[in-house]
Amino acid sequence: MKTSPLPLAEAQARLLALAPQLPVEHRAVAECLGHYIAETVPARRTQPAAPLSAMDGYALRSADLPGPWQVIGESAAGHPFAGVIGAGQAIRISTGAIVPGSADMVLLQEDSASDGQTLTLTGEPPAPTERHIRPAGMDFSAQAALLAAGERIGPAQIALAIAGGHGHLPVRRPLKLTVIDSGDELVAAGHPLALHQLPASNGPMLCALAASLPTVIRHVGPIADRLEDLAAALDSAHDADIIVTSGGASVGDHDLVRPALEAIGATIDFWRIGIKPGKPLLVARRGNQVILGLPGNPASAFVTAYLFLLPLLRAAAGAEQALPQTISARLASDMGKGGSRMEFLRAYWDGDVVTLDTLQDSGALTPLARANALVVRVAGAEAQAAGTNVPVYLLGNGGIA
Incomplete structure (x- = not known):
């Protein structure tokens, strides 16, 4: 030793x-917050599975511009239009609703006027024509890697896993x-x-x-x-x-x-x-x-x-990155020479400069509670003037970054 x-x-x-x-186990997605993915997780479905409207308006064929169009139905989220849009036809469409395959454009409701049967163009059509359509697979496609091994599971990762068709995830x-x-x-x-x-x-x-x-x-x-x-x-x-x-x-x-x-x-x-x-x-x-x-x-x-x-x-x-990482921050005031050991000085970072606490005694809790950062001073370091960039660990909320 x-x-x-x-x-x-x-x-x-x-x-x-x-x-x-x-060991690896498969836990319900909702129970995985704070865990790390143990194995790459592929998507089990495509998102979105079909083209969706990104806005409220009317789905139609751009070849029929500048209209007018006959309104023949409606597509709402969860209630798609079952028919086909032909020449000179349009359907009312809501945000998140499926765009029929025969349509290639969504005309915004504020750029149009309708009496319930006839639709007319009153503003500018979208450019490009598919601007307000979310294509199938825009978010991810089936079998694409959703979550990588070693990635930490937060609220967004939970939502992504569920959207990808998963009810359980592999974690340690x-x-x-x-x-x-x-x-x-x-x-x-x-x-x-x-x-x-x-x-x-x-x-x-x-x-x-x-x-x-x-x-x-x-x-x-x-x-x-x-x-x-x-x-x-x-x-x-x-x-x-x-x-x-x-x-x-x-x-x-x-x-x-x-x-x-x-x-x-x-x-x-x-x-x-x-x-x-x-x-x-x-x-x-x-x-x-x-x-x-x-x-x-x-x-x-x-x-x-x-x-x-x-x-x-x-x-x-199972974290891919286990060690904390430093950032570079400017000293708010001068920092003296280093000693024989690498030092970690309690400090406060305001997003611009980092200020060393005046009390660095290892038995003191007050400066520790005030600190949201640790300034690194390497062994034998020369004195550093205010404004010098130094390596800093950001402690995060409660020091758990």
Whole structure:
């Protein structure tokens, strides 16, 4: 096992290579929100199946311009015209209704006048003549790929799958995640505190981060700093695909995650990352189970969860793109030199410039709650002047981007 801190990219690559391979199952489309497509999904039908009118008006033959025309019937959505339009004839047509094959033009109602029997042209005909007709297969054709493997399923993908004739979709089985808080100083949310105690906020924060992904989450703790208690908590999560702990992953006398993992037969894969905050991150395995030990300071736990836990969950769920991507944003003010580690600075991006928070302590939650972005400062970076473009991770709503 390496003892020197790993670079971020190497650590992420090693972690994602350990992602559990979850079985594929077919779930009802309405239950697939937030999942990732496991296999390419082809269309089972053509959309639209026949030419449709895009506007309200009259279907007719462009060869009969400039009219007049005899109105011989109507085509409405769900109630197509059963006949054939001949020379000098037209039918009333509604948006979404089938255009008879003998017609090649829809004349808008505002460009025409009708007494119910005779239709006359009062404005300009459409140019080109088929402008207001949605051709068959305009959206997709049967057997065309609707959804690609690794694509995340959102509301639009649900609608597309249903339109393509699907009632079920192939997705990975929801991942089983156990989140464990540990530390003698921690007290469950809402309970009275002594001066030496802290509310156990990391566990609920990590659960909330994971909640946007297809996971079944179990929260355990807070667990006291006793080796047997922490080992028992880890062992109780034997059926989890992934375990994430918060706190106790360093080398102090009360940092017991490593010996507890050894006690349950887990193997340390790597430990310590060259980033700030978040250096004492630990990755271990027990059979096919992956155990991720995050630091205890809240900003450190959040940043490492964003950079490691969420990508691991995405990879296990079948995401094509598991790692978050940076954008380039301009600094609102000067940024000082970097230190010996790559840093992730809490910041606020307003769509134009990114402003660093004045408080970057890894134990502070206020700047974390204010932040919607992380500014990346590489190790040994020179000072950057205001207006310089820097790489930025956008945290999204609640940091789950």
